Amino acid sequence: MSALLIIQPVSAGLGLVEAALRQGLRPVVLSFEQEDRTVPASMIEDDAVEVYQVDTNDRAAVIAAAERLAESHDISGVVPGFEYFVPVAAEVAARLGLPGLPPEVAKRVRDKTLMRQALEAAGLAIPQFRVARSGAEVEAAAEEIGYPVVIKPPRAAGSVHVSRVERAEDLRAAYDLLCSETDLDLGNDLGQEVLVESYLDGPEYSAEGYVVGGVATVVSITEKLLSDPPSFVELGHTVPADLPAARLGELADWAATVAEALGVDNALFHLEFRICAGKPFVIELGARMPGDQIANLVALSTGVSLAEVFIQIVTGARSSGNRGLDVDFARTAAIRFFRDPQLDVVTRVPEIAQLRAGKNVENAGLTASVGDRPNSHSDFRSRLGWVVLTASDRLSLEDAWAEVGGKAQFG
Known part of the structure; x- marks a missing residue:
C-alpha cells in the first residue's frame, strides 16, 4: 500500500490522517510524541496508522527519518501537519522527488518578514x-x-x-x-x-484555496469575527462571507494573484486579509491546512474536502483547477467560540449535550475546564469552547447562534 508521510499532525493537520485513510493510503507519521507534539491515542489504536518518534523541530533528524522510511515504504506524498513544519515538509518532498511546495517558497511563507518583502516587491497592498x-x-x-x-x-x-x-x-x-x-x-x-x-482598520477575511501547476483555485472567502483590540482573538468564522457573489469573485481573483506572487505551488493556501476603503490588504498567507475548523466549514458549505485536495496534490493525483473562485456554496456554515473576558476562574461549564441539541448545530465542544484561568492569555487560549452551525442563509444562522449562545453559561 502506498503511504502518505505526515510531519507532526496537530489540530487541523489531524484531518490529513483521516483523509489519507479514506483515500486508501497508509498514514506514516513523524511525531515528537512528547509535550504538545503527540498523536491522539485513539487515532493509532487499530494499527492503521504508523507513528515514528523523532524531534520534529530538528530539521536534520526529520530528513534522516524520512529518507530511512523511503527505503522501506512506498511514500507517494509528503504533507506538513502544522504551520511550523511547512519548510521541512517541502525539503523532504524535494529530496524524495515528490510534488510539493518549493523549499525557497516554504521559507518565504513561514517568515512574515520575507513574505512582506516579496509582496512589496510585487506591488501588492500590505501594511x-x-x-x-x-x-x-x-x-x-x-x-x-x-x-x-x-x-x-x-x-x-x-x-x-x-x-x-x-x-x-x-x-x-x-x-x-x-x-x-x-x-x-x-x-x-x-x-x-x-x-x-x-494598523489596518477594516473587516477581516480569509481565502482558502490551492495551487497546482501554477494555477491558484479558491474554494472559499471566509468571514472572520474578531475580539475588540488590543488583541485579535478569532471568535468565529463564516463560509461564505456575507458579500455579493460578484465581490466574492473579485476577492478570489485577487487572492489567486497573491498566491502566485509568492510562488506558491503544489500546496493549499490560507490567506488572511483585511479590506480597507474597499481595497484588500494582505495580512499573511500559510501554505497548509487552515485552522479553527475552517476546513470543516468549507466541507459543510461546498462539499470540498481540503484535506483530500491537499493529499491529491502532493501525490500527483490532482490537476490544476480553474483560476479564482471555483465552487458552489450550498449553505452557510460557521463556527463560533465562547469567550468571557471578565471571567477569572472557570467554576462551571455547560452540558455538551445541551449545546449539541441546539437548532442548526452540527457539533460543539469545550476547551475550558473547571479551575482554568482562561484570561491569563489574551489569544486563542482564552476561548472556552465552540459550536459549529449550518443554515440555509446567514440570518437563520445568526438566530441559531443567539439561541445556543444563551445556553453556554460559564461561571
Whole structure:
C-alpha cells in the first residue's frame, strides 16, 4: 500500500490522517510524541496508522527519518501537519522527488518578514512594516510608521502576542510582554524579533484555496469575527462571507494573484486579509491546512474536502483547477467560540449535550475546564469552547447562534 508521510499532525493537520485513510493510503507519521507534539491515542489504536518518534523541530533528524522510511515504504506524498513544519515538509518532498511546495517558497511563507518583502516587491497592498529586535528599535519603528501600530512575532502562529498599541507609553510594555512569554508553542519560543506594522482598520477575511501547476483555485472567502483590540482573538468564522457573489469573485481573483506572487505551488493556501476603503490588504498567507475548523466549514458549505485536495496534490493525483473562485456554496456554515473576558476562574461549564441539541448545530465542544484561568492569555487560549452551525442563509444562522449562545453559561 502506498503511504502518505505526515510531519507532526496537530489540530487541523489531524484531518490529513483521516483523509489519507479514506483515500486508501497508509498514514506514516513523524511525531515528537512528547509535550504538545503527540498523536491522539485513539487515532493509532487499530494499527492503521504508523507513528515514528523523532524531534520534529530538528530539521536534520526529520530528513534522516524520512529518507530511512523511503527505503522501506512506498511514500507517494509528503504533507506538513502544522504551520511550523511547512519548510521541512517541502525539503523532504524535494529530496524524495515528490510534488510539493518549493523549499525557497516554504521559507518565504513561514517568515512574515520575507513574505512582506516579496509582496512589496510585487506591488501588492500590505501594511507599512519595520523589523525590530529591541525595545529601542520597536519604539523607533512605531514613531516612523505612526500610531496605532500592530506588533507581532514574525514566525509564530495562532495570533499569539499579536496586539494593537495605541500610544508610545504602552509600546514597551507590549514588547516586553511578548519577550517574556515562557510557554513554548510546539517547542518553539517567540524570540526577541518582532514586526511593527501600521494598523489596518477594516473587516477581516480569509481565502482558502490551492495551487497546482501554477494555477491558484479558491474554494472559499471566509468571514472572520474578531475580539475588540488590543488583541485579535478569532471568535468565529463564516463560509461564505456575507458579500455579493460578484465581490466574492473579485476577492478570489485577487487572492489567486497573491498566491502566485509568492510562488506558491503544489500546496493549499490560507490567506488572511483585511479590506480597507474597499481595497484588500494582505495580512499573511500559510501554505497548509487552515485552522479553527475552517476546513470543516468549507466541507459543510461546498462539499470540498481540503484535506483530500491537499493529499491529491502532493501525490500527483490532482490537476490544476480553474483560476479564482471555483465552487458552489450550498449553505452557510460557521463556527463560533465562547469567550468571557471578565471571567477569572472557570467554576462551571455547560452540558455538551445541551449545546449539541441546539437548532442548526452540527457539533460543539469545550476547551475550558473547571479551575482554568482562561484570561491569563489574551489569544486563542482564552476561548472556552465552540459550536459549529449550518443554515440555509446567514440570518437563520445568526438566530441559531443567539439561541445556543444563551445556553453556554460559564461561571
